[in-house]
Amino acid sequence: MITFSDVVVRYAGAATNAVDGVTFDVPTGKLTALAGPNGSGKSSIVRALIRRAEVAAGVIAIDGRQVKSLSLSELALSVAVVPQREDATFPLRVNDYVALGRYPHLGLWKSPALMDESAVREALVQADVAALADRDTDALSGGEWQRVRIARALAQKAPALVLDEPTTFLDVAHEMAVFELLHSLARSGLAVLLVSHQLNLVARFADTIVLLNEGRIATSGSADEVMRADTLESIYGWPVVISRDPAVGAPALVPLRRPRTL
């Protein structure tokens, strides 16, 4: 479980806090979604978790251990992260790329043991990219590349998994496949934190939604609790209506066209 308690993140020279006293849990076995408008502090929370942004106040802990007291490699053994952006300058074979997920276990010199190889194989299968193992990373489609990156994080075999906008650039089918995968990973016992803009998908898959606005939690809870027209309208500053997803009955957001002015 990852716990964020009163976390404040402030960037040097910024007038306001990027994250301003945020408290929530990412429990084991659950898919927790972090949503909110651009600049609401979602990515800053992820960056604070992997210590790329400094926590000015508050505590981030993984299974009761404070993140700031862990070494970077201990941290990498506790949580695997798929950051928002990543471009492979020099293409790698997919299998070798996923194997880099074993770095926290191997360090500089240890050669991969059977356990490491099986972790890589398992990750390739879980993310449904085993067939791509011999391909080069520059010969993958956008959807394949995202799943390969998830496989790399899974090979880390950490008890918690964090993904920052993993479905950007993906078409409907690939996006759905990623959400299904994350849902089943959570059910298999991982603590999964998903940063996503896709409110409608989040509403269908996430156990808990944390909705951020201007660095604070605007609302959090189940899809029905969070997906309310008045809340979303004030956060996003856009007229919306909430309808129902005809298949599973989850709330669905429909942004409205602006009324024409004559």
Added chain:
Amino acid sequence: MKRFHRWYWLLMVVALLAVLLIAVAKGAVSLSIAAVIDALRGHGDATGVAIVRDLRLPRALLGALVGAGLGASGAALQGALRNPLSEPYLLGVSGGAAVGAVIAFALGISSDGAITLAAFLGGIGAVFVALAVARVGGRRVRADVRTLLIAGVIVGAFANAAIMVALASAEPNTVRGALWWMMGSAADATWTRVTWLAVSIFAAGGTLIYFAREIDVLSLGEETAASLGVDAERSGRRVFLLAALLAAATVAAAGLIGFVGLVVPHIARRFGLRAHRPLIVASGLIGATLVVVADLAARTVAAPADLPLGAITALIGVPFFLVQLRKAA
């Protein structure tokens, strides 16, 4: 992407040994391979032994070490900075080393060892200035490894300007000495120089190889590296410093020899290598081979004139690089 086969290692080592042997055999007095091998063992006529042992062998080995250092340095930098156009001279090393050498010349120092040392210290000094510049620049924005590269370019440009100013009113001798640094040459090879260079290259190169897996992770980008437990800033600085040490040692020993550090890692990748441990080793072997060939050309193409080695490597490197760019496009 091509798959790497183990026998490529054999190919690389044999190619290096072969060009070393040819480089020692060819010249104003051409020797047969058998005569070279005899002379190496101290047999045969005294002139042959002297040519081989005192002149050509140290020169060939100096070229090989310079090429190995530049190749390894380039491979590590390109990976750590995630930029296929990075090369060691962009770190400000070259400009700094030339400043060191010019200061030594201007002070009237003529001892070979002292000038080499001055160049080395100048190169390393420039890198520390670049690191300090990057730290100032990195305070506002979260320090990016690439800030280091920009800082290196700035320091190098400043050093070049300083050289121009210094040379404008310098004595012809100083100008000639400074020009030597800018053109690069293995002609002044001595066993002492070869030994010092070998020690520096194996120490700094060995350390780079030790940290090579960290470069693999670093090449995925800073966020991903951090999520895998690698402190991107610290390990980036480490690679930067080691690569600069390698380059400064080669510049001190043989002046500026362009394009080797840029082109050689690309050749090594063409063999299908990606992981940085084998990539750095292969870049060392290929760089060594390339510079030995270039130096052989430098002293035989327009004999008895000795052409500037740095110009030859650029003449080979630029067309090669253009072909690479075309293929990549």
